[in-house]
Amino acid sequence: MERDSSPSDQFHRYKNLIQNGDNPDITKERQGASFNLYNMQCFVYENDHKLQRRQEILEFVESHREFDDPVHPHFLNRDEQIDRATRKCLAMVDNLDAIDVTDYFDEAPLYQLLTIGRELHCLSLHYGMFLPTIQVHTEKSLILGPFQMAASKAILGTFAQTELGHGSNLSKLETTATYDATTKEFVIHTPTMSAGKWWPGGLGKSANYAAVMAQLYTSGESKGPHLFMVQLRDNAHAPLPGVTVGDIGPKLGNNANDNGFLIFDHYRIPRRNMFMKYSKVEADGTYIPPPHAKLGFGAMVLVRLLMIRDQTCQLGAAAVIAIRYSAVRHSAVRQGEINEGEGEVQILDYRTQQYRLLPQLARSFPSSQRMRSRNSTSKYVTKQINNNANMELLPELHALSSGLKAVITWEVAQGIEQLRLSCGGHGYSRASAFPDMYAYAVGGCTYEGENIVMLLQVARFLMMIAKEVRSGNPKLAEIAEYIAKPDAVTARISSWKTCSDEDIIHDFEAVTRKLIFATFDRLTTLERTMKKKEAWNACSIDLCKAARMHVKTYLVKNFLARVRTCEDPASRTVMHTLAKLYAFDLISGGGGHFMKGGFLSEKQFNEVQLGIYEMLAAIRPDSVALADSWAISDLELRSVLGRRDGNVYPALLEWAQQSPLNQN
Numbered sequence: 001m002e003r004d005s006s007p008s009d010q011f012h013r014y015k016n017l018i019q020n021g022d023n024p025d026i027t028k029e030r031q032g033a034s035f036n037l038y039n040m041q042c043f044v045y046e047n048d049h050k051l052q053r054r055q056e057i058l059e060f061v062e063s064h065r066e067f068d069d070p071v072h073p074h075f076l077n078r079d080e081q082i083d084r085a086t087r088k089c090l091a092m093v094d095n096l097d098a099i100d101v102t103d104y105f106d107e108a109p110l111y112q113l114l115t116i117g118r119e120l121h122c123l124s125l126h127y128g129m130f131l132p133t134i135q136v137h138t139e140k141s142l143i144l145g146p147f148q149m150a151a152s153k154a155i156l157g158t159f160a161q162t163e164l165g166h167g168s169n170l171s172k173l174e175t176t177a178t179y180d181a182t183t184k185e186f187v188i189h190t191p192t193m194s195a196g197k198w199w200p201g202g203l204g205k206s207a208n209y210a211a212v213m214a215q216l217y218t219s220g221e222s223k224g225p226h227l228f229m230v231q232l233r234d235n236a237h238a239p240l241p242g243v244t245v246g247d248i249g250p251k252l253g254n255n256a257n258d259n260g261f262l263i264f265d266h267y268r269i270p271r272r273n274m275f276m277k278y279s280k281v282e283a284d285g286t287y288i289p290p291p292h293a294k295l296g297f298g299a300m301v302l303v304r305l306l307m308i309r310d311q312t313c314q315l316g317a318a319a320v321i322a323i324r325y326s327a328v329r330h331s332a333v334r335q336g337e338i339n340e341g342e343g344e345v346q347i348l349d350y351r352t353q354q355y356r357l358l359p360q361l362a363r364s365f366p367s368s369q370r371m372r373s374r375n376s377t378s379k380y381v382t383k384q385i386n387n388n389a390n391m392e393l394l395p396e397l398h399a400l401s402s403g404l405k406a407v408i409t410w411e412v413a414q415g416i417e418q419l420r421l422s423c424g425g426h427g428y429s430r431a432s433a434f435p436d437m438y439a440y441a442v443g444g445c446t447y448e449g450e451n452i453v454m455l456l457q458v459a460r461f462l463m464m465i466a467k468e469v470r471s472g473n474p475k476l477a478e479i480a481e482y483i484a485k486p487d488a489v490t491a492r493i494s495s496w497k498t499c500s501d502e503d504i505i506h507d508f509e510a511v512t513r514k515l516i517f518a519t520f521d522r523l524t525t526l527e528r529t530m531k532k533k534e535a536w537n538a539c540s541i542d543l544c545k546a547a548r549m550h551v552k553t554y555l556v557k558n559f560l561a562r563v564r565t566c567e568d569p570a571s572r573t574v575m576h577t578l579a580k581l582y583a584f585d586l587i588s589g590g591g592g593h594f595m596k597g598g599f600l601s602e603k604q605f606n607e608v609q610l611g612i613y614e615m616l617a618a619i620r621p622d623s624v625a626l627a628d629s630w631a632i633s634d635l636e637l638r639s640v641l642g643r644r645d646g647n648v649y650p651a652l653l654e655w656a657q658q659s660p661l662n663q664n
């Protein structure tokens, strides 16, 4: 009897269908753009140098065989994933000359995306938190030793803070570091089961050092959480006596990273292993406090800022995939006709599809761009703090980084999910890249400060400002100046074509101000009959709403301001519409806040809705070109659906062919 043709034969037959050249629909979309792509890309990346560097780094990675993947990573088991990521990591760090390693915001993350993909790996925490901790918390005169060892990978570290029992509430961490003045050592200990460290990346198998957050005890007194440099494994990589360490098992995503657990049994480290840049323990046990109580949390502030940019780029990439796919989705499976007899349409032409895609695309621009200038703010603040001269900016930076982190990671995760749904069934396949993107992004809602906890930190800052404004003697940080402006009674928003940036900003500021003061009044009323913490808890939902609105207002203002800097008129026109779409979509989603007390009339709200529909139609012809303006290569995107050439179906067949189930 004749044997059925194997899956491989079948695939081979279909492979002949692979189109030569780009999908014609996507080509047509590109030809119809109203702006010059290069000009727009230069705007998005701030200058042509950054754009050129992206290309150079891509060419470098593509020309080095050690970065190749012999088997597609989607088809690997966890051990193989970890092996792959480790192999890639080594190749990556062996070739660091290819990038400017100090460019944490652009070159370093791009290089990692190109070499490894969207996976945290055994060195993620080493570079992402251990090195920054050394940089931020080591005294200048001592920094060279540990920094060079860590930078040269002589030691591999992680950041071990979270415990089984406590993650958000740092003041209740249970691991202890007790100073023994007789031996001039700290004794690191895990006194209870819930004190075991749990989650640190790279801890399970890879790291031999950790920056450990522990409660400091000296001269019999508790001094709160402090950071210590602790060796965990010996030269043969075995755990040192007094250290129990291992992997915590598989997670929703990031499974190439060996997140681990860590238990100490009266483990001794030298006194100098405390990070003593800000607070100190002298040899006799005398404690010198830091100039600001929260300076010990400085590395987290820096990493939150880094996360914002990284996460926003994920949303940008997800939008690129969904928009390109929506432009080519019609040749094999048509979804219906808009005008009968005129032939079926690309799914990109459905208004509902545009509503799914374009607000997400808009959302991906402001935060990524804003982060470039936040980078300089954080450098400025770090410099001020390093000089021990100025601590005034610290609360502002903490509030801003916490708020942006919380709002952006949430919007990115929700946005990726929305974009995944917009691709129908194929969005559910890992070939699309959405599942991996979502798993990566949604982790960011929890780590580096759980989002609600971070929003409540912003709310503390806002309530403090509200109190100052009410007292009539405010000394306000730049981002909070609008809170002291006089009340506005009615909204200025009108048609998207006629309303100015100032009108939009006016309305956002007014609504946020009302929300902040309404919450402040509720809080102070409750405080008359409740303990402070109970009152805070009772209105914490409103506190979070005010915090979110404050961050969104900040993002709207900055998006509009950034668009004004665009020198190319055609690019500026499109970006301006996108910025207005972003603002109108936020108003539409937060209609309740805007319409409260009749601030925004029903007529104005209808204009906002209508404006959104009209803007979707206006941006539609430019949507593929706007996606291209992210200048993301196929290697970086790692999505069969989002391929630049639009040849999705043959590529899906090719991808599936690699499944181990098809090998026999």
Ligand SMILES: CC(C)(COP(=O)(O)OP(=O)(O)OC[C@H]1O[C@@H](n2cnc3c(N)ncnc32)[C@H](O)[C@@H]1OP(=O)(O)O)[C@@H](O)C(=O)NCCC(=O)NCCSC(=O)CCCC(=O)O
Residues within 6 Å of the ligand: 120, 124, 128, 129, 159, 161, 162, 167, 168, 169, 170, 171, 201, 294, 295, 297, 298, 300, 301, 394, 395, 398, 446, 447, 448, 449, 450, 453, 457, 460, 461
């Ligand atoms: C929530 C807080 C901020 C609360 O701080 P607290 O000292 O415990 O509470 P409190 O005594 O009520 O103090 C609040 C006060 O401390 C201030 N503050 C707090 N943090 C900072 C800062 N960084 N800079 C400047 N100021 C700061 C706040 O503004 C408050 O000030 P205020 O009292 O209102 O004037 C803190 O516990 C915290 O940061 N928790 C989150 C823990 C976290 O982020 N863990 C990250 C672990 S590492 C990780 O997840 C790595 C993943 C990386 C990866 O996989 O890529």
Ligand SMILES: Cc1cc2nc3c(=O)[nH]c(=O)nc-3n(C[C@H](O)[C@H](O)[C@H](O)COP(=O)(O)OP(=O)(O)OC[C@H]3O[C@@H](n4cnc5c(N)ncnc54)[C@H](O)[C@@H]3O)c2cc1C
Residues within 6 Å of the ligand: 125, 159, 160, 161, 162, 165, 166, 167, 168, 169, 198, 199, 200, 201, 254, 259, 443, 446, 447, 448, 449, 450, 451, 452, 453, 456
């Ligand atoms: C992928 C991943 C990687 C990680 N990597 C590391 C790492 O490398 N190093 C490390 O030290 N940690 C790491 N973590 C741990 C992470 O930092 C913590 O999970 C995070 O800080 C949240 O703490 P938690 O898990 O204790 O949550 P919890 O604080 O227990 O939060 C649970 C719920 O309680 C709520 N809640 C908590 N406190 C308050 C409050 N005061 N008011 C209102 N609501 C509150 C939260 O909003 C949330 O809904 C990682 C976590 C993940 C998921």
